[in-house]
Amino acid sequence: MEKITRIGVSLEPDLLKKFDRLIEKKGYANRSKAVRDLIRKALVTETYEKGDKQVYGTITMVYDHHVGGVTDKLLRYQHDYRRNIMTTSHVHIDHKNCLEVVVVKGKAKSIKEMADKIASVRGVRHGELSITGLE
Numbered sequence: 001m002e003k004i005t006r007i008g009v010s011l012e013p014d015l016l017k018k019f020d021r022l023i024e025k026k027g028y029a030n031r032s033k034a035v036r037d038l039i040r041k042a043l044v045t046e047t048y049e050k051g052d053k054q055v056y057g058t059i060t061m062v063y064d065h066h067v068g069g070v071t072d073k074l075l076r077y078q079h080d081y082r083r084n085i086m087t088t089s090h091v092h093i094d095h096k097n098c099l100e101v102v103v104v105k106g107k108a109k110s111i112k113e114m115a116d117k118i119a120s121v122r123g124v125r126h127g128e129l130s131i132t133g134l135e
């Protein structure tokens with residue numbers, strides 16, 4: 001098992017009370033795990049902002065396939081970024097709406113570029129990128 005270092009954190013009582021309420025709502029059993037997760041999240045965000053390291057993620061989108069050209073554009077972008085795409089899942093929600101989840105890997109910069117292009121296509125009503133890494 002990895003060695004653990006204990007640290008002390010000084011906080012205003014009011015801030016601590018709010019933090020405790022938040023982590024209880026989220027279901028954390030203790031503060032340590034909540035603080036560790038916040039630190040990891042900050043590190044992943046930093047990696048992501050620098051854009052040069054390998055990250056993994058998902059792009060989730062909902063679109064109306066009746067909107068002219070939407071499937072053509074989405075397919076074109078996915079082919080442009082095929083090296084970053086590991087797999088794609090498609091669910092036909094109802095007569096007009098589709099849900100698609102694209103699992104991606106690669107440099108954060110490319111992943112973000114692809115997600116931005118997808119989200120801006122007319123007919124895509126929800127395009128969201130979620131990035132994670134091994135920090």
Ligand code: NI
Nearest residue numbers: 091092097098
């Ligand atoms: Ni569909």
